[in-house]
Amino acid sequence: MKKERKVFLGVTAGSCALALGLGIFIHFEAQSIDETRLEVEALRQKIVASRKLIEGTSTLERDVIVQREMSKHLRTILPDDNDMNSWMRTIQDFQQDSGVRTRMLKKKAVDPRAEAGAFDKVVYICSLDADSFEYLDFLDRIETHSRFMRVAKMDIVAARRGSVAEEGMALHKISLDIETFVYEPKNEAAPVDIDSYERKRDLMMGEINRRRAALSLSSFTYRGARGRRDPFVDPRVPVDSGSGLSMREQMELVEELFGRMQAAKAQYALVQAAQNVIEEMMARDDLEVMIAGIETDVRRLQAEGSISYMPSQKRLQHEVIDALDALQGSLASVDGSRGPSVKRLREVLGAMDGHLIRDEFELALDAFRLVDDQLDFIEHDPLRKPFVVKLRRKALIARIVREFDEFEIEVSGVATMKGAASVATINGKACQVGEMLTRDLLIHEIHTDEIRFIYRGVVLARRF
Structure with missing residues (x-):
C-alpha cells in the first residue's frame, strides 16, 4: 500500500x-x-x-x-514695396492725362493690425476739381490699370449752376480714397524642388488659367462725353441759347468735330508710321482732306456764332481749334521748306471757292491764311505755281469785296432817260457814269435797281 x-x-x-x-x-x-x-x-x-x-x-x-x-x-496685378514708390506718380499721371485739377494727394494711415496675411492695404486720399466727364476719364484709368486699384470711398459736391456761365465749365469738388494692396508673403518657406515641375505644370495649365481668369477684372472702355450733359449740373437751361441752336445741338456739333479731330490725330500717326514715301503721301493726302474739312466747318461755326453755350465754346477751343493748330504745327515742322502739297492747295482752293460763292469773303480769307505764309516756298514749282496764282487772285478778290462793302454808299434816287446819260443821287450828290466817288471807286453803270462800280479793277454792284 x-x-x-x-x-x-x-x-x-x-x-x-x-x-x-x-x-x-x-x-x-x-x-x-x-x-x-x-x-x-x-x-x-x-x-x-x-x-x-x-x-x-x-x-x-x-x-x-x-x-x-x-x-x-x-x-503682376498687385504692387510690392518697390512698386509703391512709383504708385503715387501713377496717380498723378492719371490726373494730368484726364485733365482733373488736383487739390490734395496724400497717403492715409492704415492700422496694420486690421490687415493680416500677405496683403497689406495702402490707401491714398485724393481731392480734385473736375467736371463729370474728366472725373469718369480719371476713374477709367484707375479701372483699366494693370495694377489692382479700387475707389473705397467717394464724396462729390456739385458745382454751382452759375459757375457754368462764369467759368465755362462745371468743376465739382471730389474727394475719394484710392486703395490697393501690397503683396508681400510673410514667413514664406523655402521652395521645395518638385520632380518634373514643368511637365506637371503644363498638365495643370487648365486649372491655373481658370484661376487666373477668376482674378481678371472686366473693364469698360470709356469714350468721353459723346454729347451727354453733365448729370451734376442743373438741367434747367433755356431751350434757345441765342444762336438758334439748343444746348444739346451745340454739344453734338462740338462732339462731332472732336471725333473728327481724334480721327485726324490717328491719321497723322499713320503718316509718321509710314514705311515708304508712297505710303506717307497717301496717308498725308487723306489727312489734308480731313484737316480742310474741319477747318471749313470751324470757320463757319465761328462766323455764324452757332456755339454760344459756354461749355461747348470752351471745348471747341481747347479740344478742336487748339488741337488743330497743334496738328498743323506738327505738319509744318515736318514739312520744313517743302510747303503744302498739291492736294492741300486744291482743298484750300475749293474751300475758298465755296466761301466766295456764298459771299463769305472773310471766311475765304481765313482759309487763305492757312497756306499764305508757305506760298513763297512753292511759287517757282511748276506743278504748284498755278494753285499759288489762283489762291492769291481769289484772296485779292475777297479783300477787294470786303473793302468795297465798307464804303458808305447811300443811293437816294436814280434818273434814267432814253438818249441821255443816267444820273444817280449818291450820298446826296448827283453823279453820272464815269465819275469817281473816291480815288479807286468809279461809277461804271447806273440801273434802276443797282449801280455797278469798278473798284481796283473789279466790277462790283450795290443794290438798293
Whole structure:
C-alpha cells in the first residue's frame, strides 16, 4: 500500500508540476501573442497613414504648383514695396492725362493690425476739381490699370449752376480714397524642388488659367462725353441759347468735330508710321482732306456764332481749334521748306471757292491764311505755281469785296432817260457814269435797281 501511495503521490506531484509548467508556458505564449497583435495593429495603422500620405502627396503637389503659378500672377496685378514708390506718380499721371485739377494727394494711415496675411492695404486720399466727364476719364484709368486699384470711398459736391456761365465749365469738388494692396508673403518657406515641375505644370495649365481668369477684372472702355450733359449740373437751361441752336445741338456739333479731330490725330500717326514715301503721301493726302474739312466747318461755326453755350465754346477751343493748330504745327515742322502739297492747295482752293460763292469773303480769307505764309516756298514749282496764282487772285478778290462793302454808299434816287446819260443821287450828290466817288471807286453803270462800280479793277454792284 505504501508503495502504491508513493507512486500515486509521485504521479500526482509530477502531474501538478507538468500542469504548472504548461500553465506558465501558455501564459507567456498568450502574452507574446497579445504583443504581436499590438505590433500588427500598429504596423497596420502605419501602413494606412503611409497610404494616405502617398495619396495626399500628389494632391499637395498639385496645390503647390498651382499656388506657385498664381503667386507669380498676383505679383503682376498687385504692387510690392518697390512698386509703391512709383504708385503715387501713377496717380498723378492719371490726373494730368484726364485733365482733373488736383487739390490734395496724400497717403492715409492704415492700422496694420486690421490687415493680416500677405496683403497689406495702402490707401491714398485724393481731392480734385473736375467736371463729370474728366472725373469718369480719371476713374477709367484707375479701372483699366494693370495694377489692382479700387475707389473705397467717394464724396462729390456739385458745382454751382452759375459757375457754368462764369467759368465755362462745371468743376465739382471730389474727394475719394484710392486703395490697393501690397503683396508681400510673410514667413514664406523655402521652395521645395518638385520632380518634373514643368511637365506637371503644363498638365495643370487648365486649372491655373481658370484661376487666373477668376482674378481678371472686366473693364469698360470709356469714350468721353459723346454729347451727354453733365448729370451734376442743373438741367434747367433755356431751350434757345441765342444762336438758334439748343444746348444739346451745340454739344453734338462740338462732339462731332472732336471725333473728327481724334480721327485726324490717328491719321497723322499713320503718316509718321509710314514705311515708304508712297505710303506717307497717301496717308498725308487723306489727312489734308480731313484737316480742310474741319477747318471749313470751324470757320463757319465761328462766323455764324452757332456755339454760344459756354461749355461747348470752351471745348471747341481747347479740344478742336487748339488741337488743330497743334496738328498743323506738327505738319509744318515736318514739312520744313517743302510747303503744302498739291492736294492741300486744291482743298484750300475749293474751300475758298465755296466761301466766295456764298459771299463769305472773310471766311475765304481765313482759309487763305492757312497756306499764305508757305506760298513763297512753292511759287517757282511748276506743278504748284498755278494753285499759288489762283489762291492769291481769289484772296485779292475777297479783300477787294470786303473793302468795297465798307464804303458808305447811300443811293437816294436814280434818273434814267432814253438818249441821255443816267444820273444817280449818291450820298446826296448827283453823279453820272464815269465819275469817281473816291480815288479807286468809279461809277461804271447806273440801273434802276443797282449801280455797278469798278473798284481796283473789279466790277462790283450795290443794290438798293
